[in-house]
Each structure stands twice: as C-alpha cells, then as structure tokens.
C-alpha cells in the first residue's frame with residue numbers, strides 16, 4: 073500500500089523538529105496534560121478519561137466535566153468502586169452515555185485484571201470496554217511513549233493537506249493510507265508529544281475552515297498550500313440526510329409537586345434518553361397530544377379526561393448525530409402517580425440530582441419556564457421523598473390508575 077505522496081518528506085527530521093518546537097512553545101494548558109501533585113510522569117488514567125470525554129465532543133464543552141469528574145474520581149480505583157448512577161450523574165449533559173458506562177466497566181477491569189494500572193500493551197488496552205484503536209494509541213503514546221501514531225479527524229485533515237490528498241477522507245482505502253503515513257512520520261523518540269502536536273495543529277491552526285497557514289510551522293512542506301488547494305481539501309463529506317422526528321413527553325405532576333420518570337431501555341433507539349430516567353415519551357407524527365395520551369394509557373394505565381387536551385409547553389430542539397428532533401413537552405396534573413416497575417416518583421425540583429440526558433433536561437426546562445401558574449404552588453409544598461421502583465422484570469399489569477377529576481387533564485378511566 074502506498075503512503076500519501078509526497079510524504080514522508082525527505083527532510084523528515086527537520087519537519088518533525090519544526091512541529092515539535094512549535095508544539096512545545098504553543099501547547100495549550102489543558103488539565104489532562106498536567107501531572108497531579110506528588111506524582112511523576114504522565115498519568116494514563118487522566119489521559120484516558122480525557123480521550124473518552126473528547127470523543128465527539130469539543131474541548132471547551134469537556135473542560136468543566138473533566139474537572140468535576142477528576143475531582144470526584146481522582147484515580148481508577150475510585151472510579152471502579154463508584155456506583156454507575158454516580159458516574160452517569162457526573163456525565164449528565166455530556167451526551168453519548170455509553171462512553172461513561174464503558175469507562176466505568178473498564179475501570180473495574182483495570183483494577184481486577186491489571187492491578188489498577190492502565191495496560192501498556194496495545195492488545196490489552198484494545199480489549200477494554202470502550203477502547204478502540206485510536207484511543208488505545210493515544211493513551212499509550214501520550215502516557216507511556218509507546219510508538220503508535222494516532223489518526224483522528226484533525227490529524228487526517230492536516231496530513232491530507234500536507235500531501236494534497238483529494239477526495240473523501242472517510243473512504244476506507246484513503247483512511248488506511250493516511251494511517252500508514254501517520255505511522256511513517258511518527259517521531260519515535262517522543263510519540264506522545266508528536267501525536268499531540270499534530271492534533272493541536274489541526275485544532276488550532278489547520279482548522280476545517282480558514283486555516284491560518286501564515287502561522288503554520290510546517291507550511292514549507294504543505295502541498296495543498298503550494299497548489300492553492302487548501303480550501304478544497306478535505307472534500308466535504310457526504311452526510312446522511314437528517315432524520316426529522318418529534319417526541320412528545322409528559323410532565324405529570326401530583327398534588328405534592330412530584331413527577332413520574334420512567335426507564336425505557338431501547339426506546340427511541342436508546343439514543344435520545346440514553347437508558348436513563350426520562351419523562352414518559354413517545355415518537356409522534358400528527359396529533360402529538362392524542363398520541364401521547366394513547367401512550368400514557370398503554371404504558372401507565374392513565375386515561376385522558378373527556379378529550380381535554382394535555383397542556384402543551386414550549387417546544388425545544390434537540391440534535392443527536394443525524395437526527396433533528398423536536399421535543400414537545402406536555403403538562404398534566406394528576407391526583408396520584410402510578411407505581412410500576414421501571415418508574416420513579418421524584419420532586420420536580422430534584423431532577424438535577426439524577427443522571428438524566430440533555431433531552432430530559434430540555435423537557436424539564438420547559439416545565440420550569442411554565443412554572444408560573446401550574447408548578448410553583450405544588451413545588452412549594454412538595455415532599456422530599458423520591459421513591460425508586462423495581463428495575464427488574466416486566467412492567468406490571470396495565471391496571472388503570474386513580475387520577476384527578478376536574479382541575480387536571482387526566483381523569484379516572
């Protein structure tokens with residue numbers, strides 16, 4: 073397999089020296105680059121947590137989460153001992169919650185099988201939950217100076233421009249060749265700094281739009297710049313057409329200001345609410361209130377009173393990869409909230425204490441926004457109790473639940 077022309081350059085040593093000198097002078101002070109007080113060398117745990125958080129997520133968004141997470145779980149032992157709900161709570165809002173679940177599982181494996189030390193062998197690292205080739209190479213090179221090159225979107229863009237590689241970089245053959253190039257130009261004495269230098273260059277100088285070529289330490293070697301192709305490399309990726317969907321969710325409130333949450337693994341592809349506590353919700357197409365009422369009847373045994381509509385609250389937009397989702401929250405007073413497996417009753421103002429997804433936060437924000445006439449009085453007299461119901465087994469019999477007459481929108485069936 074050929075590497076991407078004209079790399080590696082004949083003056084590879086000079087090329088490496090230039091980029092490394094630039095990185096050492098310009099590297100951003102990011103918390104995962106620090107060694108904690110009292111320790112020496114780079115901490116694989118800190119690098120690993122950062123790499124997982126940074127998947128699909130911008131650095132600015134990760135920073136506050138990272139600090140909080142490391143504050144609560146400063147080492148792999150503390151993470152391994154934690155309850156999953158506590159890990160998810162600290163991840164709450166960062167999205168892609170399978171990352172947090174895998175991180176937690178991997179921490180347990182590292183403690184039980186690797187004596188609490190992130191493995192130094194590539195195959196062993198790769199065998200951990202949630203670790204792919206990129207993450208394994210990044211952690212091992214940065215923490216242990218293992219000579220493994222990384223190739224992520226930023227590095228691929230830099231290499232493609234340096235070599236004037238046209239076409240979709242996501243193409244399998246093209247990606248493989250870039251991977252080979254990345255390994256060929258790796259600075260073997262300092263693979264950790266080298267990988268970070270290439271990533272840093274892609275993130276701060278050789279950006280997707282309007283790269284700052286005048287400040288680039290390796291512009292001398294850049295074929296895209298020489299050929300006037302900077303703006304057309306990389307070629308725009310063909311994105312799948314966005315899927316539009318509407319999700320209606322019910323914020324039920326009882327007389328004590330409490331609401332009902334459900335756990336619905338697999339609902340909405342398991343993506344939207346990430347298998348965490350959520351308001352009862354269903355995908356709708358035409359008449360959201362009617363379809364939601366039917367969903368509540370089928371899953372919770374609740375009937376809508378005499379066709380009176382659920383009260384629509386402010387809608388919110390939510391994006392998950394290629395899905396454009398409109399969240400349609402509805403409010404309803406109920407006399408009593410049902411108690412069923414996989415449900416939980418909790419005061420509305422205590423939601424923030426649970427691990428919930430961004431979508432659930434947005435729905436809750438609609439309730440807070442509408443607080444004026446309906447929510448505040450009951451929240452003021454709310455009880456402190458949060459009742460957890462069994463997670464196990466099937467949902468119970470769809471028995472009809474007693475519900476409010478008159479003032480609420482739900483009534484006894």
Ligand code: SF4
Pocket residue numbers: 230233234277278279283284285286288289290291292294296297302
């Ligand atoms: S010269 Fe411009 S396009 Fe080329 S690597 Fe540097 S920043 Fe990127």
